[in-house]
Amino acid sequence: xxxxxxxxxxxxxxxxxxxxxxxxxxxxxxxxxxxxxxxxxxxxxxxxxxxxxxxxxxxxxxxxxxxxxxxxxxxxxxxxxxxxxxxxxxxxxxxxxxxxxxxxxxxxxxxxxxxxxxxxxxxxxxxxxxxxxxxxxxxxxxxxxxxxxxx
Amino acid sequence: xxxxxxxxxxxxxxxxxxxxxxxxxxxxxxxxxxxxxxxxxxxxxxxxxxxxxxxxxxxxxxxxxxxxxxxxxxxxxxxxxxxxxxxxxxxxxxxxxxxxxxxxxxxxxxxxxxxxxxxxxxxxxxxxxxxxxxxxxxxxxxxxxxxxxxx
DNA sequence: CGGGGTCGGTTCGAGGAGCAGACTGGTGCC
DNA sequence: GGCACCAGTCTGCTCCTCGAACCGACCCCG
Numbered sequence: 001x002x003x004x005x006x007x008x009x010x011x012x013x014x015x016x017x018x019x020x021x022x023x024x025x026x027x028x029x030x031x032x033x034x035x036x037x038x039x040x041x042x043x044x045x046x047x048x049x050x051x052x053x054x055x056x057x058x059x060x061x062x063x064x065x066x067x068x069x070x071x072x073x074x075x076x077x078x079x080x081x082x083x084x085x086x087x088x089x090x091x092x093x094x095x096x097x098x099x100x101x102x103x104x105x106x107x108x109x110x111x112x113x114x115x116x117x118x119x120x121x122x123x124x125x126x127x128x129x130x131x132x133x134x135x136x137x138x139x140x141x142x143x144x145x146x147x148x149x150x151x
Numbered sequence: 152x153x154x155x156x157x158x159x160x161x162x163x164x165x166x167x168x169x170x171x172x173x174x175x176x177x178x179x180x181x182x183x184x185x186x187x188x189x190x191x192x193x194x195x196x197x198x199x200x201x202x203x204x205x206x207x208x209x210x211x212x213x214x215x216x217x218x219x220x221x222x223x224x225x226x227x228x229x230x231x232x233x234x235x236x237x238x239x240x241x242x243x244x245x246x247x248x249x250x251x252x253x254x255x256x257x258x259x260x261x262x263x264x265x266x267x268x269x270x271x272x273x274x275x276x277x278x279x280x281x282x283x284x285x286x287x288x289x290x291x292x293x294x295x296x297x298x299x300x301x302x
Numbered sequence: 303c304g305g306g307g308t309c310g311g312t313t314c315g316a317g318g319a320g321c322a323g324a325c326t327g328g329t330g331c332c
Numbered sequence: 333g334g335c336a337c338c339a340g341t342c343t344g345c346t347c348c349t350c351g352a353a354c355c356g357a358c359c360c361c362g
Contacts, residue, residue, distance in 0.1 A: 008199025011261050013252030014182055014245055020256055022175060024320090031165055035295075040339050048159020050321055055340060065255070076328045078338065086255045091290060092279070093247045094165055100244055101164030104216070104237045105171055110162045114294045117284040124293055125282035128243070132276045133268040139242060142275055143265045144186075175349090191310050201350055206311060227357040229309065 020064045021090065025049040025057045027097070030083070030090050033067060038080035066090065099126065171215045172241065176200040176208045178248070181234070181241050184218060189231040217241065250277065 007015050021027050025047055032046040044054055058081060061067040066087040069079045083090075095113070102109040113124040128137040158166050172178050176198055183197040195205055209232060212218040217238040220230050234241075246264070253260040264275040279288040 009179065010183075010197045010199075012182070012249075013257045013260060013262070014249045015179060015252075016256035017248045017252030018175070018178060022173075022178070024169070024173060027169060027173070028160065028166060031163070032161075041337090044339095046161045048161075051323090051340070052342080053320065073329095073338095076330090076338075078329095088290070089251055089254060093244070093251055096244045096247045097168045098163075098165045100240055101166075101168030103240060105167035106164045108298065109164060110298055111164070112296045112298060114296050115281045115284065115288065116292045116294065117281065117286045119284040119286075122281075122283045124288065126279050126288065127282045128277050129280050130266045130268065130273075130276055131278045132273045133266065133270040135268045135270075137266065137275065137277065139239070141267045143267065145263045145265050147259070147261055147263060192308085195310095202311070202352095203313080204349065224309095224358095227309075227359090229358095230311095 017093075020066065021061075021093075023057065025053055026061060026066075027090070027094065029054065029057055029061065029081075030066065030087055031094055033081050033083055033087070034091060034094070038082060040080075043081065061087075095126065168244075171217065172212075172244075174208065176204055177212060177217075178241070178245065180205065180208055180212065180232075181217065181238055182245055184232050184234055184238070185242060185245070189233060191231075194232065212238075246277065 007019060009015060021030065028047040028049070029043055032043040035046070037043055037046050040054070040058075043058070044051060047054065049057070058067065058069075062069050062081075064086075065084055068082045068084050068087075070082060072078055072080050098111075098113075114121050115124040129135060130137055158170065160166060172181065179198040179200070180194055183194040186197070188194055188197050191205070191209075194209070195202060198205065200208070209218065209220070213220050213232075215237075216235055219233045219235050219238075221233060223229055223231050249262070249264075265272050266275040280286060281288055
């Protein structure tokens with residue numbers, strides 16, 4: 001894990017997160033794996049990254065514990081990539097990015113998310129609520145509290 | 152707006168979003184502005200970016216409609232930066248990144264979010280629900296539907 | 303008036319990262 | 333033997349990024 005205190009700028013877990021997944025290809029690689037494309041060439045085609053860049057990013061993501069590299073063939077030795085718990089926890093990040101991109105970066109959403117609930121299938125209409133009080137979260141009601149460490 | 156069809160890899164609004172805010176400093180700049188640091192030197196100090204990089208990113212973010220550059224002084228001419236609607240819509244992305252970073256990229260969360268609701272103040276415990284059916288969203292219940300454009 | 307500081311950048315040279323594409327080595331298939 | 337597949341590695345080039353110096357317009361202070 002990167003020592004966050006060594007990062008430039010504000011001490012902040014957003015910066016720490018971006019240190020892991022903040023480059024051009026990492027999140028796209030995670031997206032591909034989450035879509036079921038586990039093999040190198042599949043991820044390569046899905047992201048469009050240069051081969052050596054993808055190699056480097058996958059290596060870094062494995063080192064960071066976001067992906068897991070599994071051997072799926074003995075001869076020749078072949079490996080594929082799977083999400084770890086940490087990698088699955090990135091899905092909300094991908095979803096919020098997709099939501100923003102749908103609204104602000106493309107003309108028409110290329111993919112819509114469908115929610116299968118007891119009510120049947122319908123478009124996913126994501127809304128953030130607070131588990132503690134049950135109310136929808138409004139930006140204005142959220143405040144930051146800085147934890148000054150004992151050090 | 153970038154023509155997403157020109158991007159390498161899968162046609163996807165995550166990639167389109169990353170084209171706008173997917174570089175090393177953009178999201179940190181948006182974070183700083185959202186924290187009330189509107190001036191160049193404040194953003195510079197908060198992010199730790201090199202000056203010329205910050206200049207370039209701010210210019211790109213203004214061009215992309217994420218930030219707005221306002222003149223706050225005539226003589227000498229001075230400008231500061233504010234979030235547009237699009238920029239404010241990035242706050243959920245920042246929040247999800249922070250949440251992930253808190254759990255997976257730092258040892259101890261440097262900042263906690265506090266939710267002020269009718270129940271009083273408590274730690275924000277964000278949970279995604281579907282506005283349509285009212286149920287909490289589980290990963291397994293979300294599916295992708297690809298919109299094949301008429302073209 | 304001169305000197306120093308603030309602000310929001312721009313310019314510079316060096317170095318590293320990113321790129322496309324060719325290449326590799328191990329294997330299976332015919 | 334000949335070819336294709338897979339998962340990378342290597343190569344040579346470009347371009348981006350960096351820290352630091354510089355800039356011009358303005359302010360305040362004496």
